[in-house]
Amino acid sequence: MRERPRVLRLVTALVMAFLLLPVVVVAVFSLNGERSLVRMGALDTRWYRTLAHDGDVLSSLAYSLEIAVATAVISTALGTALAIGLRRASRVPARTTDAAILLRLVAPETATAVALLLLFTQLSIPLSTGTLLAAHVALTLAFVAVLVRSRLANLDGQLEEAALDLGATPLQAIRLVILPLVAPAIAAGALLSFVLSFDNFITSFFATGIGTQPLPVRIYSMLRVGVTPEVNAIGVLMLAIVTLVLGGSWAVGRAVSKRRGVRI
Amino acid sequence: MERFTRIWNALLTPGALVLLGLFLVPLALVVVFSFGTVDILGRPVLGFTTDNYSQVFQSYNLPAVWRTVLFSLATTAICVALAYPVAYYCVRFAGRLGPVIIVAVVAPWLVDYLVRIYAWRTLLSDGGIINNLLGDVGLGQVHVLGTSWAVILGLVYGYLPLMILPLYATLGTFDFRLVEAGKDLYGTPRAVFAHVTLPASRPGIVGGCLLVFLPVLGDFATAQFLGGPNTTMAGNLIASQFTEAGAQTVGAAFAVVLIVLLVATLALTFGLARRGLAAAATAGAAA
Amino acid sequence: MSGSPRPFTRRTALKTTFAAGLGLAAGGLAACGSSGGGAAGAASGAAPKVKPVADGDLTWFTWEGYVDPKVVKAFEKEHGVKVKLTFFDSDDLMVQKLATGLPYDLITTNSAYNKRLIAGGLVQPFDFAQLKNSGEIVSYFQAPPYDRAEHRYSIPYGYGPAGILYRSDKVTSAAGSWSDLWNAPEAKGKIYVIGQVDETIGLSLIRNGDSVVSGDGGQVTKAVDELLKLKPSLGGISADIEGDIGGGNSWMSHAWTGSAFRAIQASKQPENLKFEFPKEGICMGCDTLSIGAKAKSPGTALLFMDWILKPENSSKNVTYTGYPNGTTSGDQAYGDLIKDYPFLDLGADVLANAKWKESATGARLSLWNQQWSRFKA
Numbered sequence A: 001m002r003e004r005p006r007v008l009r010l011v012t013a014l015v016m017a018f019l020l021l022p023v024v025v026v027a028v029f030s031l032n033g034e035r036s037l038v039r040m041g042a043l044d045t046r047w048y049r050t051l052a053h054d055g056d057v058l059s060s061l062a063y064s065l066e067i068a069v070a071t072a073v074i075s076t077a078l079g080t081a082l083a084i085g086l087r088r089a090s091r092v093p094a095r096t097t098d099a100a101i102l103l104r105l106v107a108p109e110t111a112t113a114v115a116l117l118l119l120f121t122q123l124s125i126p127l128s129t130g131t132l133l134a135a136h137v138a139l140t141l142a143f144v145a146v147l148v149r150s151r152l153a154n155l156d157g158q159l160e161e162a163a164l165d166l167g168a169t170p171l172q173a174i175r176l177v178i179l180p181l182v183a184p185a186i187a188a189g190a191l192l193s194f195v196l197s198f199d200n201f202i203t204s205f206f207a208t209g210i211g212t213q214p215l216p217v218r219i220y221s222m223l224r225v226g227v228t229p230e231v232n233a234i235g236v237l238m239l240a241i242v243t244l245v246l247g248g249s250w251a252v253g254r255a256v257s258k259r260r261g262v263r264i
Numbered sequence B: 001m002e003r004f005t006r007i008w009n010a011l012l013t014p015g016a017l018v019l020l021g022l023f024l025v026p027l028a029l030v031v032v033f034s035f036g037t038v039d040i041l042g043r044p045v046l047g048f049t050t051d052n053y054s055q056v057f058q059s060y061n062l063p064a065v066w067r068t069v070l071f072s073l074a075t076t077a078i079c080v081a082l083a084y085p086v087a088y089y090c091v092r093f094a095g096r097l098g099p100v101i102i103v104a105v106v107a108p109w110l111v112d113y114l115v116r117i118y119a120w121r122t123l124l125s126d127g128g129i130i131n132n133l134l135g136d137v138g139l140g141q142v143h144v145l146g147t148s149w150a151v152i153l154g155l156v157y158g159y160l161p162l163m164i165l166p167l168y169a170t171l172g173t174f175d176f177r178l179v180e181a182g183k184d185l186y187g188t189p190r191a192v193f194a195h196v197t198l199p200a201s202r203p204g205i206v207g208g209c210l211l212v213f214l215p216v217l218g219d220f221a222t223a224q225f226l227g228g229p230n231t232t233m234a235g236n237l238i239a240s241q242f243t244e245a246g247a248q249t250v251g252a253a254f255a256v257v258l259i260v261l262l263v264a265t266l267a268l269t270f271g272l273a274r275r276g277l278a279a280a281a282t283a284g285a286a287a
Numbered sequence C: 001m002s003g004s005p006r007p008f009t010r011r012t013a014l015k016t017t018f019a020a021g022l023g024l025a026a027g028g029l030a031a032c033g034s035s036g037g038g039a040a041g042a043a044s045g046a047a048p049k050v051k052p053v054a055d056g057d058l059t060w061f062t063w064e065g066y067v068d069p070k071v072v073k074a075f076e077k078e079h080g081v082k083v084k085l086t087f088f089d090s091d092d093l094m095v096q097k098l099a100t101g102l103p104y105d106l107i108t109t110n111s112a113y114n115k116r117l118i119a120g121g122l123v124q125p126f127d128f129a130q131l132k133n134s135g136e137i138v139s140y141f142q143a144p145p146y147d148r149a150e151h152r153y154s155i156p157y158g159y160g161p162a163g164i165l166y167r168s169d170k171v172t173s174a175a176g177s178w179s180d181l182w183n184a185p186e187a188k189g190k191i192y193v194i195g196q197v198d199e200t201i202g203l204s205l206i207r208n209g210d211s212v213v214s215g216d217g218g219q220v221t222k223a224v225d226e227l228l229k230l231k232p233s234l235g236g237i238s239a240d241i242e243g244d245i246g247g248g249n250s251w252m253s254h255a256w257t258g259s260a261f262r263a264i265q266a267s268k269q270p271e272n273l274k275f276e277f278p279k280e281g282i283c284m285g286c287d288t289l290s291i292g293a294k295a296k297s298p299g300t301a302l303l304f305m306d307w308i309l310k311p312e313n314s315s316k317n318v319t320y321t322g323y324p325n326g327t328t329s330g331d332q333a334y335g336d337l338i339k340d341y342p343f344l345d346l347g348a349d350v351l352a353n354a355k356w357k358e359s360a361t362g363a364r365l366s367l368w369n370q371q372w373s374r375f376k377a
Helices: A001-029 A044-052 A054-086 A090-104 A110-124 A129-153 A158-165 A168-196 A202-207 A217-225 A230-260 B002-033 B051-056 B059-092 B097-110 B113-124 B129-137 B148-172 B176-186 B191-200 B202-218 B223-224 B234-243 B248-286 C008-032 C069-079 C091-099 C111-119 C198-209 C215-231 C242-248 C257-266 C298-311 C311-321 C328-337 C347-350 C362-374
Strands: C058-062 C085-087 C106-110 C155-158 C162-167 C191-194 C233-240 C252-256 C273-274 C280-284 C287-292 C354-356
Touching: A001 A230, A001 B059, A001 B097, A001 B113, A001 B148, A044 A230, A044 C298, A054 A090, A054 A129, A054 A217, A054 A230, A054 B002, A090 A129, A090 B002, A090 B248, A110 A129, A110 A202, A110 B234, A110 B248, A110 C091, A129 A168, A129 A202, A129 B002, A158 A168, A158 C155, A158 C162, A168 B002, A202 A217, A202 C215, A217 A230, A217 B113, A230 B097, A230 B113, A230 B148, A230 B191, B002 B248, B002 C058, B051 B248, B051 C008, B051 C328, B051 C362, B059 B148, B059 B202, B059 B234, B059 C362, B097 B148, B113 B129, B113 B148, B113 B223, B113 C311, B148 B202, B148 B223, B176 C069, B176 C347, B191 B223, B202 B234, B202 B248, B234 C091, B234 C362, B248 C106, C058 C091, C058 C298, C069 C085, C069 C298, C069 C311, C091 C106, C091 C111, C106 C111, C106 C298, C111 C287, C155 C298, C162 C242, C162 C280, C191 C198, C191 C215, C191 C242, C198 C215, C198 C280, C198 C362, C215 C362, C233 C242, C242 C257, C252 C257, C257 C273, C257 C328, C287 C298, C298 C311, C311 C328, C347 C354
Parallel strands: C058 C085, C058 C106, C191 C233, C191 C252, C280 C354
Antiparallel strands: C106 C287, C155 C287, C162 C252, C162 C273
């Protein structure tokens, strides 16, 4: 069995190289002295400087962050409530919601994005931050629900029964028993919503309206009409930001678990 | 828990309403308008015509649909082949490095999707990094950009993490002592893998396959930036009805057909799975 | 209890009944929604009242990289307003988003789409006489076919019709005709056409001697048949001309003048890049500036139009974007810009042979849509 690790290790290393290669290219070309995205010139930080002065792109970045945070908050709240309620709700609403969640997960994003555009067109709702946020929440809600639900499924159903028998109201049972136990899934759902929203392109492409555009849509406009390595600088910046967010939340998770003495 | 049903229903409601209003109703609209026409501004108008569907089912669209299915299958298969070793290694042999590798797997996602695809253009262009390298070393040139292989590569690249994560999660719950025990029963490592490890990791494989196969069917940006004249995918067919001189109603018809295809695929998967389980059960009972 | 897998068949049945109910609801929704047509589009006798005064910040729906930021900043400073740009990358998507009711003040429309926008009530007319610098506009654009006679809905902003950009070191068969795309076996697999319906079907129609706005099934089918003959030699159908040429993927690209200009400038060997306007004629379109029908600051929009027509701003903008804009100073600036590349000159002879494009509606849309899908699939 000593040989297995060597081959596996090689394969793993190759796959990792494959996955990280474009990221390296993005990072390297973000420092391209030349305007090209194909030919590398001398190293130069000019694109970061351009980015720092590109108020438009920076507003798009801020906008994407705001939407992502708002999406994460709303989606996590609704999705968690959905998953908890789904466990014991009446049959018909539960079954149909279940079906809707499944359909949501498998429906191709192009189709659902286009559907939303149709809805807004039909209702003459001008596309705005509100519609974009609604679109993002609708997209990520199902993922949160699935994550929390699978964690809930592993829980012993007797726990809430016991709490309710002991005189707790359902809300107390949820708050004191269920939520702490599904906290990791809720956290995972929140992070996933954040990343899905921040990185979202297809839905945002069809649902963005007046004013600032989210960053991925902005990048698409830039890519279509004439690219410069500034997009690479943006890519590196996005990587840095999300790494910070994820790293920060991991550190917070560790600190909280250490304080509680519980492994999360 | 049916004593507090109203509370559970109440918890369910906000999320369910969002799904209803922002997902199910729009989809229903898509179905309704797939039978409509467009006004002078391209806005869909209620009607009943099958023109949109007759355009969808034109013979020249068939290659694109077929190609999309093939690309999805190829991408899924390649993803399984690449993801399994990585997940296995991370769970069993990598020790503390395991989670680090997994984080590194997810890291590319944090760079914008389009920027990553464009990085592949930098790498794969005829005058790009890889070809320049090959040229310098005297190994000739490879023309990849614009071919189906470039698109499949881009798709694998984009969705591989979605295969690695579920496999990692499933293998993480697998007790590897069973492998040791299996050695006594089955002898060769290959047999152990086939009879012990593989079946146990099936939920992860199925989950990963669904997470990859289904979204790939709807992807359009990869084919747009890495593909060529002969790599149009179903997602492009839908999107171009909105971004090029098309009609939203035709786009709606395409979307409906695509979703029906997907639901059919799911039904088939679950149907086969159940039949497979039933067959295994009867075989087990007979044995 | 959740967790146990539910049978799929029951789920499907529930979904179907639910969907049917939704269908009814959606049908009701669809019926109440705004139907086609839109508000009164064509202005009647009454003169438009918008005056070029700053009446609020400006929101501008336009193409990325299509205006000199310095010109914008100077406008902001001069008139004490902010200018907010939002971008689109497809005229068709622009129309659809506008149709949802977005209240942009200024919109970069396109000559091919103006008829539809006007008929659909998405842009508002203004009094041409209010523009102090309207005299800057050259005669070719003073009364263009894509705008109304009694009231104007647009000023020209930029045009750069498509021709053929090619590597003269790789392609030796260029003869100043659209057929060059078909007759370049030395560039097989390295030929690109633009991924826009009206441009590409247009070029094939011109090559066949037909109208670029043909609604004739036979003519359009023949045009696409020819394109399908070209398809095996194509390396791609795209709009990133700079990237395709710069990345070495293309040796011959169907390209707009502005993209060709940028590609030549970015090239390490510009002497190897040549451009031609085919003699059969070119598809003409002009990006224009219009005021949105729901504009919150129409006065500022009109003011900006006047600003961009001012000679110094006009020449700055042309120098930045690389596209002439139909003004005297703009033409001069363009001439300076391309003095090393005379083949990019949009002289009178080229313009005389230019055929105006028009975005399709109704039966023609259906025809072109299907034929384009046939080509791209």
